[in-house]
Structure formats: C-alpha cells, structure tokens
Amino acid sequence: MTGDFSDWPRRAVITDEAAGTWLVDLEAQRFLAPFLRRDCTVARAARELGVKANSLLYRVERLVSLGLLRVVREERRQGKAVKVYRASADEFFVPFAATGAAALEDLVRALSAPLGHVLVSNSVAVMRARDLDIGVRVFRDAAGETGRVRTHLAFPDGSRVDTRGDEWPPLMDTWHGGLRLSRAQGKAFQRELEDLLEKYARISVDEPGELRLLAHLALTPLVTPPPLHDSSREAS
Incomplete structure (x- = not known):
C-alpha cells in the first residue's frame, strides 16, 4: 500500500549544522537520493546504489537521527516487518550558517x-x-x-x-x-x-566542424593571500 503524501513537506530549511554538513557532502548525498520524493526500502535503495543493504542501513539510521529521513510505514511480511523510508522533505535548503x-x-x-x-x-x-x-x-x-x-x-x-x-x-x-x-x-x-x-x-553555433569550447571565468577578493611562491601563474 502506498501512503498519500500529497501534503508532504515540499521544502525544509536546515538549522542543524550536523545535518547541513551532511547534505553538502556530494558523496553522502547519493545515499539520500533513493528516498527523495518517494517511498523506498533499504533493500531497494541498496540495489539501485550498488551497495550492500547492511552497509546502507547504517547510513539510513544516521539520516534518520539527523532528521533527514523518516519511517513512513512498515510492511508486514513473513518474519520481521520491513521499514519503508522517505526523505523528510522533497527538497532541502541549507543556509551557510548551518554548515x-x-x-x-x-x-x-x-x-x-x-x-x-x-x-x-x-x-x-x-x-x-x-x-x-x-x-x-x-x-x-x-x-x-x-x-x-x-x-x-x-x-x-x-x-x-x-x-x-x-x-x-x-x-x-x-x-x-x-x-x-x-x-x-x-x-x-x-x-x-x-x-x-x-x-x-x-552567437554560439552548433554545426559540424565548429569548435566546442569550455569557458571558465572567476574573480574573487583575496581574503587569504595567494601562495607566496606563485603570485601570478600563467598556464598559457
């Protein structure tokens, strides 16, 4: 049975630094992905991520403790009931102050x-x-x-x-x-x-034979000085 989550929180603002730090870790984010905007069991998530269920369960429990995952229901099967999880919001906003x-x-x-x-x-x-x-x-x-x-x-x-x-x-x-x-x-x-x-x-064009270029522009005030051995490096 699938629960009705039409009123599920669409967006959550993170105030806890531990949760905020976890959410801005790109490697850690992948373990939340299977549970965003849908219900999912640990076994299903583990298959999708290509990891062992026992290993993922530890991370799931950590996400629950951080308030980023919730148990939405338990499905009765032979033996132990299977917990079904969902992210506690469809999306998260992490203020800089929370990291x-x-x-x-x-x-x-x-x-x-x-x-x-x-x-x-x-x-x-x-x-x-x-x-x-x-x-x-x-x-x-x-x-x-x-x-x-x-x-x-x-x-x-x-x-x-x-x-x-x-x-x-x-x-x-x-x-x-x-x-x-x-x-x-x-x-x-x-x-x-x-x-x-x-x-x-x-004026960018997309035609055979045209160059495809990767462009990168960056500019920042120097809050910390550049390396002392290299005040102006020009790679080309």
Whole structure:
C-alpha cells in the first residue's frame, strides 16, 4: 500500500549544522537520493546504489537521527516487518550558517573538480598534439632575493608560450593574483567579463566542424593571500 503524501513537506530549511554538513557532502548525498520524493526500502535503495543493504542501513539510521529521513510505514511480511523510508522533505535548503566553513569549501571544490579536470586534460592534449618542445620554466622574478618564485610554460630558450596567435586554437588558462582595483573598478571588471561571455554565448553555433569550447571565468577578493611562491601563474 502506498501512503498519500500529497501534503508532504515540499521544502525544509536546515538549522542543524550536523545535518547541513551532511547534505553538502556530494558523496553522502547519493545515499539520500533513493528516498527523495518517494517511498523506498533499504533493500531497494541498496540495489539501485550498488551497495550492500547492511552497509546502507547504517547510513539510513544516521539520516534518520539527523532528521533527514523518516519511517513512513512498515510492511508486514513473513518474519520481521520491513521499514519503508522517505526523505523528510522533497527538497532541502541549507543556509551557510548551518554548515562548517570546511564543508562549504569541500562542496565548491567537488562541484568544480570535474570541469577543472576536463579543462586541464584537454589543454594538455592540445599542446601535446602540436608536438612542440614545450616545458615549464621555474624562476625568481626581477625583485631579486625578495622576489617570488614564478612558473609558466616556456620554450627551451625561456620565452613564454603565447597561445594568442592564429596558429593556436582558442586556448588559455591564466591566473593573476595581484590585481589592485577599487571596488567600483572590480565590479566593472566583473560585469565586462560576464557581458563578454554572454555575447559569445548568444552567437554560439552548433554545426559540424565548429569548435566546442569550455569557458571558465572567476574573480574573487583575496581574503587569504595567494601562495607566496606563485603570485601570478600563467598556464598559457
């Protein structure tokens, strides 16, 4: 028998830090997925997730203790009754205040890691395909003993690899850790970058032979300083 959950809470705001930290863990989230917006037993969830039921039961009990799962009913069968679970809301909102700073950092890293990997692996593949004698130049900048160690891609003579020329496909991965702008200038820079991305997104085409590009724009105030050994790294 399926219960009537037409009045089931649609959205829950998390106030408990333990529950909030659990919810922003992408690896942990997968164990909640089978129970979102539907009733589900541990056995069914384990089959869908490809894990052992006994192992999943421990996580389910933890979710119940955090208030993220509820037992909605028990199905009578031969032997012990089987518990049926459902997430305590159809969706959750986790305020920053309900997570630790480390949990938020881990979430942002986890969300950006897959595309970051794609960016790096494809950039390296493009450079390798050109069969050029390219390496990494490690040096101290012009400030002498007080200067910082810098790193960039270079040819054997020390000259930088410049991918802006027409002989290269569109390719860049540039960091600058030393911009000093007023707040108004910084906001103008942000808006110009976003407008530029939107401009080219609008004219994006989907035809055979056209390049597909992965674009990444980022800008943030430096609350913590960049690594001392690398104030301005330019990968290309």
